[in-house]
Amino acid sequence: MRGRKPRRDPVPDSGAFPKRPYDLVKEFTIALLATVVLTVGLAAVFSSPDETPVTLARWARIAPSDFTATAAAELAGTSGTAQYGPPYNNTPGAGQKIGPMSLQRAAGVTIPINTARDFVLRPLTAAPKAASVSGALAAWRTAPARRQQQWATAYADALGKAPGGDAARLPPGDYGPVPVLISRLLELARAGALDGELVAAGHFYQTDYTKPLLFLGDGSYLEDQARARHLAGDQWGMMNETGNYPGQPWLWLYTLWYQIEPFSSSGNADALVWGLMALFTLAFVLVPFIPGVRSIPRWSGVYRLVWRDYYRSHRTARRH
Template identity: 70%
Template sequence: MKPAQAPGSDAFPVRRYDLVKEFTIALVITALLSAGLAGLFSSPDETPITLAAWSTAAPNDFTATAVAELAGTSTSAQYGPPYNHTPGAGQKIGPVSLQRAAGVRIPVDPAEDFVLQPLRHSAEPPEVTAALTEWNAASADQRQSWSSAYADALGKAPDGDPAKVGPGDYGPVPVLTAHLLTLAQAGSLDGQLLGRGRFYQTDFTKPMLFLADGSYLSDRAAEQHLTGSQWGMMNETGDYPGQAWLWLYTFWYQIDPFTTSKNADAEIWAIMAVLSLALVLVPFIPGIRSIPRWTRIYRLVWRDYYRTRH
């Protein structure tokens, strides 16, 4: 049968086409494929690590970290800009300290923000009120002495268990950290570090810093192959591949001298900045910009065009 012709035209044959039917079939197939492939290949939805989860799973690590915050020996307390004015802290590129140049933009006092304020804002039992009063009345040297002594005692106790710490002059530190552990396990510490008078509780800086000061978060990261020595930047949780395009950035962390450098982050950032700039400037660099013309690789890419041209 001769196909129907468009009105007023004998040049183009036409046929009936059910656009709605085709669209529906394509939509259903695409949806099924997307759902199936996502179920097979998507990365796992890991449960967020909270202060409550940390303090419940590793209470001894939580207590030791809280003592380090009071003693001013934690990573956060000694980090420097943008969190605090720690002398000499901050990574450098040669003589230039990028962190110190930016200054303290997010002030954080770990002892006050992570331990003391949450205790003051909670429903304090009498012994906690007395412990806070004793802490506030003590000199900075006395506070340091109490905290350091208790940190040393925890390090010597079996499994770092506060219940097995030997006698000593620890002042109010055991009472303060024990009640902070209770707050954390109840889930209220997460809310206190997030809230602080703000309507939108989306700033996780303080809970994240507190978590990072302990060993629980880093241990979980190692289990999931996410640390820098495990090419972590281009990994997803578990054995799932992640951002493969970050291989060049992650590569530098696997070789000397960056594996042991205290300034590795700043140094690698500088290297990647130079490489990125070089990539942008390739069309303007004599010699390099002529490589495609010299190798004639374009004739291979466009071989069909050149085959018909000659």
């Protein structure tokens, strides 16, 4: 018995279908213009402001007193970075802890920074300098460490008492070569040379902005700019945009803990918040393996609401 040949459907005649002209270029142009107008309109209403970058040059021009005081603290080794501890230096007792464990000290010094050398002396040595600056550098390097500390500390203390922190109005004192060094560093910063020196130091590719950011963070100018835009830590910072739109809403849970006790008043807030968020992340990862918790979606029936079209059609099919 011969098998039947499979029946083939007739091939439709392409000429039997109606045709109409179609202008692909026109449609592309209309779509492009509509997209551009929509993008520009939404960007004008919802985009973040185009803020001027905060640089060492801008800082030195707008707030020279703050820059000078910060540079003196870097030279004296009393700035925030100089006393931060790992990963920048081995400051005794520095480093946040979770209980008895110091995460910073466990990781060690991975980005070694000596603030006097890296932020002040090395840029001054690399830049063109007058004879007075060369002499000041030589005097600093040949002096004992204790003497260097006395000079820098005396200069920093005098700046704090000077009217408006103006270095030109300092009373006479034993400051050694510090006034010459700081004055020249201010000149380099105002000219924009210090930004490049700190980024390029020890790197072929100038993409590591760690040192300029740390220098900026040791002063009050950067914090003042952040606070003016409601981006300080106690103002629910850590945002991309400023104004009415928070930008990165997924950070709310992380920043929430900084606003409440015991985190808000703890010197170990960063470590404690990191540890808490690590526990939350681990709990979310283990949800499929925790009895009872993993059954909550099935008990709640939310999935039936999400897939309501499927269950509605399924019930209809069963009735028929």
